[in-house]
Amino acid sequence: MVRPERPSHTLKVLSANVRGLRTNIGDLTQNCVLRHSADVVVVTETWLNNEVEPTFGKIRGYTQWSRRDRPERAGGGVAVCFKDGVQAQHLDVVPPPHMEVIFFRVVLADRSAILLCAMYRPPRQGPASLQYLTGALDELMLEHRSRHVSVVGDLNHHLEQHAYENLLTVQGLTDHIDIGVARDEATSRTVWLWDKADWASLRRDLSHTAWGTLLRDGADNVSLALTSRLLAIQRRHVSHRYYTTKPADQPWFGYRYRVAAEAKYSACLCYKRNPTRRNKDLHRAACRRMVVSIKWAMKKWEEDLRRKLRGPGVENKTCSIGSGGEFVYMALL
CATH class of the missing domain: 3.60.10.10 (Endonuclease/exonuclease/phosphatase)
Structure with a gap:
């Protein structure tokens, strides 16, 4: 105001x-x-x-x-x-x-x-x-x-x-509350945990599928049927989680960091409601886990980016890497 x-x-x-x-x-x-x-x-x-x-x-x-x-x-x-x-x-x-x-x-x-x-x-x-x-x-x-x-x-x-x-x-003040800003909508995606997949069951389902009966009636229908069948088998035998991505998330802000941040937030609320020594220790432990997750996520993102920039598809595009892992991008698009 x-x-x-x-x-x-x-x-x-x-x-x-x-x-x-x-x-x-x-x-x-x-x-x-x-x-x-x-x-x-x-x-x-x-x-x-x-x-x-x-x-x-x-x-x-x-x-x-x-x-x-x-x-x-x-x-x-x-x-x-x-x-x-x-x-x-x-x-x-x-x-x-x-x-x-x-x-x-x-x-x-x-x-x-x-x-x-x-x-x-x-x-x-x-x-x-x-x-x-x-x-x-x-x-x-x-x-x-x-x-x-x-x-x-x-x-x-x-x-x-x-x-x-x-x-x-x-x-003599004027009230200017209730003024909002426009935001892009969040989007959801699926995180597939391939290291926990049941490969034997997945192969069995694939081999028992009547592909000749399923894949017919035109290219569009074949494409849709194939995609739907593969996704259904994948969901059945591959562990997965749903992850919401916000437009403002940092590029390294992934599922692992989101879980740690939410755990820290829950521990903080628990400590605020009941400020015991145990809840304080749990909150501090959650904070430490979140810090570890941040460092891991940022390091992984930087390593992935460096690997991509060294690849053959980069050609003459340039990227300057500053000290401390700070990235300055030039003509990457």
């Missing part, structure tokens, strides 16, 4: 409740940040803590994340990053201890400034955070020489409607 007076320079701000930045960093980066070329990225419910290194999840072309993690328990958290070139200053504002909020001063092209407030208000927190903004925004704008103000994040305003409407009225 912002004050209705519009600055002379448009600032594109993207806000997302990610419910786990480590799990959803790929989707956020490709499907939202880079696609819409956001100037400012605000994410809430990062679920990060001091065990996560400050450089985690840095997006190419953007600053390192400025974070306010939730130190005392799992969940919550706010993080903000800016496109390179955006003049933004992290303000040393000390809010009430219960608030998950970060303040910035963002300079526009006409040298005016926006006071940016990135905030997450948990559903059961009560109206105190909204009441703090109602009373503090004017003073903060004056102190930091900001002509405009923008409050971005997940305020769960529907649970404290009176305090929220009071904030809008007193500060």
Whole structure:
């Protein structure tokens, strides 16, 4: 939400409740940040803590994340990053201890400034955070020489409607929630586990099929019948799993990593519901398994790509491989 007076320079701000930045960093980066070329990225419910290194999840072309993690328990958290070139200053504002909020001063092209407030208000927190903004925004704008103000994040305003409407009225803010972005649809594919196939039964089914009766009545019908019969036999004797691919998935993001990420997410939810020592250990173990899966998946993808690029079909197409396994593609299409 912002004050209705519009600055002379448009600032594109993207806000997302990610419910786990480590799990959803790929989707956020490709499907939202880079696609819409956001100037400012605000994410809430990062679920990060001091065990996560400050450089985690840095997006190419953007600053390192400025974070306010939730130190005392799992969940919550706010993080903000800016496109390179955006003049933004992290303000040393000390809010009430219960608030998950970060303040910035963002300079526009006409040298005016926006006071940016990135905030997450948990559903059961009560109206105190909204009441703090109602009373503090004017003073903060004056102190930091900001002509405009923008409050971005997940305020769960529907649970404290009176305090929220009071904030809008007193500060003269315009509500811009419920603005979505277009996304490509996810697609599903089948992962065949050929090393677990029952080859003897598969050969027996193939040999007992009445191919002469099945493959007749024109080329189109023969093609359809052959494909349908082979797939039916394959499903019967080859172990398989269904895997959903999202448009924003990284190229190395495969079935093995998806399983590890979902296991980590489930362990995190279990620990949040019942924060026992055992559940904490299980969550940490799931996190370690996910890290191992990431390294394995990235290494395998890089090896496969190198093998393809060395193949005879590459011809004179070029590819530059940077340090640390970073790939820079040139004229590959």
